[in-house]
Amino acid sequence: MFDFLFCISPIVVFKIFGNSMNPKYKNKGKVLVQKKWFLCSLNVQDVIVLKDPRNGNLIIKRINKIKKDLLYVLGDNNKESTDSRIFGWIKKSQIIGKVVY
Amino acid sequence: MKRVIQFLVNNLPFKAVYAHCDIPCGIYDPTPAQIAAHTVLRMTQLLGEKDSMHDIARVVHVKEEHGGKVEEELGTLENDYFKPEHFDKFPNLKGLLADAVKLSIATRQAVDIQKAQDLVDKVLQISEIFYKTKNVTPKRVPSLYPTKGEIVTYTP
Numbered sequence: 001m002f003d004f005l006f007c008i009s010p011i012v013v014f015k016i017f018g019n020s021m022n023p024k025y026k027n028k029g030k031v032l033v034q035k036k037w038f039l040c041s042l043n044v045q046d047v048i049v050l051k052d053p054r055n056g057n058l059i060i061k062r063i064n065k066i067k068k069d070l071l072y073v074l075g076d077n078n079k080e081s082t083d084s085r086i087f088g089w090i091k092k093s094q095i096i097g098k099v100v101y
Numbered sequence: 102m103k104r105v106i107q108f109l110v111n112n113l114p115f116k117a118v119y120a121h122c123d124i125p126c127g128i129y130d131p132t133p134a135q136i137a138a139h140t141v142l143r144m145t146q147l148l149g150e151k152d153s154m155h156d157i158a159r160v161v162h163v164k165e166e167h168g169g170k171v172e173e174e175l176g177t178l179e180n181d182y183f184k185p186e187h188f189d190k191f192p193n194l195k196g197l198l199a200d201a202v203k204l205s206i207a208t209r210q211a212v213d214i215q216k217a218q219d220l221v222d223k224v225l226q227i228s229e230i231f232y233k234t235k236n237v238t239p240k241r242v243p244s245l246y247p248t249k250g251e252i253v254t255y256t257p
Contacts, residue, residue, distance in 0.1 A: 012107075012116065015118070017117055020120040027120070032106060032110050058119065
């Protein structure tokens with residue numbers, strides 16, 4: 001039931017686990033995410049939740065570059081982040097949504 | 102409005118999202134790669150000494166296994182430990198890693214002592230850089246393995 005509601009809800013809450021988005025988004029902090037279906041646009045510097053292209057886990061990163069349908073994402077804390085430096089450019093279809101709060 | 106949003110964030114059910122470095126355990130070490138590279142060299146040497154098909158099959162199997170292990174260990178260092186500033190400070194690091202992976206493949210494809218020796222040498226050079234990034238002084242010492250080569254350790 002929760003998964004179904006999560007799926008259809010335009011805005012969802014995520015709890016962060018890890019330090020790769022320090023200092024702004026801290027370990028165990030929560031963020032409000034607007035689903036991609038309801039987004040007007042995505043811009044460089046937006047923080048997004050996306051599927052890790054390697055294993056499908058949900059991860060949070062900041063958009064560093066945009067190239068047509070591809071995004072290059074980085075963690076704010078680059079010393080403790082696994083991001084596009086490791087797994088390369090990601091497709092927009094892998095995005096879950098944008099952090100709005 | 103801000104209060105409403107804060108209320109939602111605090112009270113809505115949530116899902117986990119990860120912001121980590123593939124578990125940032127911080128435990129990285131070039132020693133397994135060195136042992137695996139020496140094993141590849143030793144197996145290559147043994148292939149010139151063995152006659153029975155059974156022994157050759159076993160030796161080839163171990164050579165394959167440790168060639169893969171060199172690749173895996175170097176991949177972990179490259180992807181999880183070495184950071185852009187390390188590659189900036191040691192401009193030859195990227196090339197060394199690429200060459201070592203190529204050699205780990207070449208030593209599996211053929212029985213070539215020289216390539217196996219080159220593989221050990223590249224892994225030792227990468228190990229030296231690793232210790233330099235840890236701000237300790239790398240030191241080459243005799244390996245005491247039948248390969249009679251060296252391994253890299255460090256002095257604090």
